[in-house]
Amino acid sequence: MSHSAPGLHYLNHDKGFKSWALSLDHKRIGVMYMVAVSLAFLAGGILAILVRLELLGPGETIMGPDAYNQSFTLHAVLMIFAFIIPAIPAVMGNFVLPIQLGAKDVAFPRLNLASFYIYLIGAAIAMTALVNGRIDGGWTFYAPYSTSIGNGILFVTAGVFVMGFSSILTGLNFIVTVHKMRAPGLTWNRLPLFIWSIYATSIVQVLATPVIGITVLLLFLEKALSIGIFDPALGGDPVLFQHFFWFYSHPAVYIMILPAFGVISDLMGTFSRHQVSGYKFVALSSVAIAFLGFLVWGHHMFVSGQSAVSSIVFSLITYLIGIPTGVKVINWVQTMYKGSVQLKSPMLYAIMFLFTFSIGGFTGIMLGVLAIDVHLHDTYFVVAHFHYVMMGGNVIAALGGLHYWWPKIFGKMYNEFLAKIAAALVFIGFNVTFFPQFILGAQGMPRRYYDYLPQYESLHALSTYGSWILAAGLFLIAGYLIASLISGKKAGLNPWGALTLEWTHTTTPPDHHNFHDTPVVTRGAYDFHLAGHLFQNGGEVSELDLGGDGAANTPDEAPVPHEPAH
Amino acid sequence: MGDNGSVWLPDPGTALAGEVDSLFWFVFWTSAIIFGMVILAKLYFMTKYKRTSEQDVPQPVEESKALEAVWIVVPTILTLVVFTWGFDVFVKLNSAPPDSYQINVRAQQWSWEFAYDEGATSYTELYVPVGVPVKLNMTSADVLHSFYVPSFRVKHDVIPNRYTSVWFQAEEIGEYDIHCTEYCGTQHSGMNAKVVVVSEEDFAAWIAEQSQDLPPAVLGQQVFAQCQACHSIDGTPGIGPSLAGIYGEEHAFTDGTTAVVDDDYLLESIINPMAKIREGYPPVMPAGFSALSQKQLDGLVAYIKSLE
Numbered sequence: 001m002s003h004s005a006p007g008l009h010y011l012n013h014d015k016g017f018k019s020w021a022l023s024l025d026h027k028r029i030g031v032m033y034m035v036a037v038s039l040a041f042l043a044g045g046i047l048a049i050l051v052r053l054e055l056l057g058p059g060e061t062i063m064g065p066d067a068y069n070q071s072f073t074l075h076a077v078l079m080i081f082a083f084i085i086p087a088i089p090a091v092m093g094n095f096v097l098p099i100q101l102g103a104k105d106v107a108f109p110r111l112n113l114a115s116f117y118i119y120l121i122g123a124a125i126a127m128t129a130l131v132n133g134r135i136d137g138g139w140t141f142y143a144p145y146s147t148s149i150g151n152g153i154l155f156v157t158a159g160v161f162v163m164g165f166s167s168i169l170t171g172l173n174f175i176v177t178v179h180k181m182r183a184p185g186l187t188w189n190r191l192p193l194f195i196w197s198i199y200a201t202s203i204v205q206v207l208a209t210p211v212i213g214i215t216v217l218l219l220f221l222e223k224a225l226s227i228g229i230f231d232p233a234l235g236g237d238p239v240l241f242q243h244f245f246w247f248y249s250h251p252a253v254y255i256m257i258l259p260a261f262g263v264i265s266d267l268m269g270t271f272s273r274h275q276v277s278g279y280k281f282v283a284l285s286s287v288a289i290a291f292l293g294f295l296v297w298g299h300h301m302f303v304s305g306q307s308a309v310s311s312i313v314f315s316l317i318t319y320l321i322g323i324p325t326g327v328k329v330i331n332w333v334q335t336m337y338k339g340s341v342q343l344k345s346p347m348l349y350a351i352m353f354l355f356t357f358s359i360g361g362f363t364g365i366m367l368g369v370l371a372i373d374v375h376l377h378d379t380y381f382v383v384a385h386f387h388y389v390m391m392g393g394n395v396i397a398a399l400g401g402l403h404y405w406w407p408k409i410f411g412k413m414y415n416e417f418l419a420k421i422a423a424a425l426v427f428i429g430f431n432v433t434f435f436p437q438f439i440l441g442a443q444g445m446p447r448r449y450y451d452y453l454p455q456y457e458s459l460h461a462l463s464t465y466g467s468w469i470l471a472a473g474l475f476l477i478a479g480y481l482i483a484s485l486i487s488g489k490k491a492g493l494n495p496w497g498a499l500t501l502e503w504t505h506t507t508t509p510p511d512h513h514n515f516h517d518t519p520v521v522t523r524g525a526y527d528f529h530l531a532g533h534l535f536q537n538g539g540e541v542s543e544l545d546l547g548g549d550g551a552a553n554t555p556d557e558a559p560v561p562h563e564p565a566h
Numbered sequence: 567m568g569d570n571g572s573v574w575l576p577d578p579g580t581a582l583a584g585e586v587d588s589l590f591w592f593v594f595w596t597s598a599i600i601f602g603m604v605i606l607a608k609l610y611f612m613t614k615y616k617r618t619s620e621q622d623v624p625q626p627v628e629e630s631k632a633l634e635a636v637w638i639v640v641p642t643i644l645t646l647v648v649f650t651w652g653f654d655v656f657v658k659l660n661s662a663p664p665d666s667y668q669i670n671v672r673a674q675q676w677s678w679e680f681a682y683d684e685g686a687t688s689y690t691e692l693y694v695p696v697g698v699p700v701k702l703n704m705t706s707a708d709v710l711h712s713f714y715v716p717s718f719r720v721k722h723d724v725i726p727n728r729y730t731s732v733w734f735q736a737e738e739i740g741e742y743d744i745h746c747t748e749y750c751g752t753q754h755s756g757m758n759a760k761v762v763v764v765s766e767e768d769f770a771a772w773i774a775e776q777s778q779d780l781p782p783a784v785l786g787q788q789v790f791a792q793c794q795a796c797h798s799i800d801g802t803p804g805i806g807p808s809l810a811g812i813y814g815e816e817h818a819f820t821d822g823t824t825a826v827v828d829d830d831y832l833l834e835s836i837i838n839p840m841a842k843i844r845e846g847y848p849p850v851m852p853a854g855f856s857a858l859s860q861k862q863l864d865g866l867v868a869y870i871k872s873l874e
Binding site: 278439 | 573574575576585586589590593594597598600601604605607608611612615616617618620621622623624625626627629634637638641642645646648649651652653654655656657658659660708709710712714716717719720721722723725726727728730743745746747748749750751752753754755756758805848850
């Protein structure tokens with residue numbers, strides 16, 4: 001098996017625009033996704049700041065109602081379809097998953113590159129809606145309003161339809177890779193929990209995304225041909241649209257949160273230097289949720305006109321799914337029990353996640369209570385809930401993963417002190433922005449409102465101030481991360497002392513082909529008690545552990561041959 | 567904040583709203599306590615087990631089956647309790663008493679119309695008698711809307727070509743906000759109205775007054791309530807032009823033509839709003855007002871004519 005000359009790795013072994021644009025290397029594709037989703041996050045974030053600025057006081061602050069309504073719609077469409085759904089799987093999944101499996105690449109590298117371009121093309125098509133008429137109505141595009149506002153809807157639905165294929169093909173790629181390309185000795189119960197979570201996510205992506213594809217296609221045809229599937233004026237049923245829409249969009253929230261769970265598991269294990277408590281439960285319940293998540297979509301529709309009986313059934317199943325998630329949180333806390341906890345910046349995000357995601361989870365339980373949801377549905381309580389799980393869950397976990405794998409991806413360390421300051425700003429800013437929104441909602445403040453009654457002003461103003469603190473933290477992160485690329489310290493091989501293959505068996509940054517030789521795995525992803533030899537010289541491990549038998553090696557030493565254990 | 571309500575919830579205006587609140591507080595406090603315990607454990611462990619030496623390699627901990635059982639069984643029991651309680655109150659919210667007083671509600675972009683059995687109609691104010699169960703039969707003239715009274719904890723989507731309903735029994739005289747809670751376009755946040763709860767005598771008197779033949783301009787002023795989201799009567803431009811003193815003025819339109827404001831112009835502007843768009847204003851006036859009765863249209867024209 002070939003390997004690069006010393007000093008060469010995946011970033012510099014081949015240069016030029018084409019070597020990136022046509023790269024089949026999962027690592028380069030992951031980096032390209034990182035740039036793309038970061039731009040989507042920036043655009044969506046700027047829209048959020050503008051939306052919150054408008055809501056600083058009642059009446060017009062910086063824009064009129066049409067501009068506002070389109071701003072919050074675009075904010076959500078960008079954040080959900082262009083940022084959150086792809087982010088952790090397409091960036092960290094692409095980069096890390098093959099290496100954690102001991103594989104050279106994903107199962108279908110060309111399909112992987114195709115997924116990236118399909119994502120870009122779909123996003124571009126959706127964005128042409130900006131110049132093709134008004135797009136308002138929230139990301140949910142309920143009919144018949146969405147088919148009554150002009151032709152912009154045709155472009156958004158077409159764009160989302162195309163982007164869906166990116167999600168499906170990436171999921172397919174990862175499922176095959178996890179099944180077929182694990183290194184010798186890497187049994188299912190030695191897999192890092194990050195892999196288990198990406199695997200579960202991929203199942204949902206493959207099964208659910210076709211449904212949103214069909215839904216937007218029907219909406220497109222409804223608008224283009226006035227068929228009358230959803231529009232009552234043409235004999236259609238608007239509630240049917242909601243059923244189709246939420247049948248995907250509920251499982252979609254598991255696409256959003258399962259990868260986050262995977263990141264948190266790896267962070268908690270590594271930074272507690274401890275087994276992740278309840279490993280089997282965390283792994284298997286993730287896969288179970290992937291399937292059970294298809295049974296609860298009606299909890300978005302308790303007051304939509306669906307029957308009371310359906311609402312009751314959906315509420316009951318919603319609770320049953322909530323319980324394994326709660327047990328996972330307890331398991332993560334328990335991971336630290338009798339562990340050896342190090343509060344470096346990636347771990348700070350994991351710690352923050354436990355706080356913010358739990359609030360999101362409990363408020364989800366509150367919304368699942370039928371009688372309470374009647375009051376809280378379509379109010380700011382829901383807005384706060386989903387920001388606590390999507391931003392307080394997924395984004396916080398993604399930031400943790402970004403900091404954790406940054407040295408591996410770019411070979412540079414960022415400024416740890418600034419990272420801690422930014423984490424504090426993000427935590428404080430996030431809670432000041434969104435916690436008041438729970439109170440606003442319970443007080444009756446509806447969502448998607450341009451204007452509001454004067455009694456809601458002080459909490460809205462507080463939320464807006466919070467958004468400025470949050471934005472400051474996020475810009476600081478972008479600042480020191482980009483600065484690290486220019487002038488950051490060179491990162492060591494394994495600065496966090498982790499045991500997964502991307503840390504123990506590859507260089508930093510990784511070699512173009514990931515490994516010099518196929519790794520042989522003899523211990524689980526968090527079996528730190530079997531790897532004490534790595535920490536003899538302190539927490540930052542500076543040697544690869546290619547032997548896997550307790551002997552540390554430098555990259556140039558040949559590993560001791562083993563019979564692969566299956 | 568709600569008057570006399572807590573920080574979180576407005577004062578409950580019905581007995582059933584009070585039941586919803588009890589459930590809310592139970593779930594809230596149970597969640598807060600469990601959350602508190604989890605976070606305290608987290609903070610405790612992350613300090614007590616802080617790494618002291620870089621060579622530290624902790625041993626795996628034997629997971630207690632008993633403890634695992636506790637945090638599966640206890641949440642399951644709690645969620646089943648909360649589910650059952652929620653289901654019970656939900657059934658009540660969906661079961662209007664058979665003798666409820668019915669009022670028809672018509673939602674449109676961007677106002678509410680309330681029609682009473684006796685032939686009365688009101689717009690921004692939903693009059694109801696205190697202490698009597700009231701059932702609203704709701705439908706939409708155009709897109710999805712949703713009828714929400716925070717103080718009563720009732721809400722339901724309002725759908726075109728279908729009836730949906732909410733019911734409530736208001737316990738205190740007063741005024742309570744109504745919000746539209748399903749996005750319906752530009753003035754989704756401007757569809758504000760109020761439930762006006764009055765004594766049974768006052769209600770009967772109000773109904774009698776509404777059903778009389780009103781002079782056109784007075785009827786027009788009532789009907790005009792649904793226009794106020796976009797048109798002011800004091801000169802302030804809004805989404806649409808102010809209607810103060812426009813009768814007799816010459817107006818310029820976006821297609822370059824002009825016209826003098828007379829009765830025909832006013833009527834056309836209401837029933838065919840796209841025919842002439844005032845320069846400087848967007849073409850967003852909904853088409854649904856052609857459904858108003860001729861009496862209501864006559865009233866509107868008379869009222870607008872009278873504005874100075």
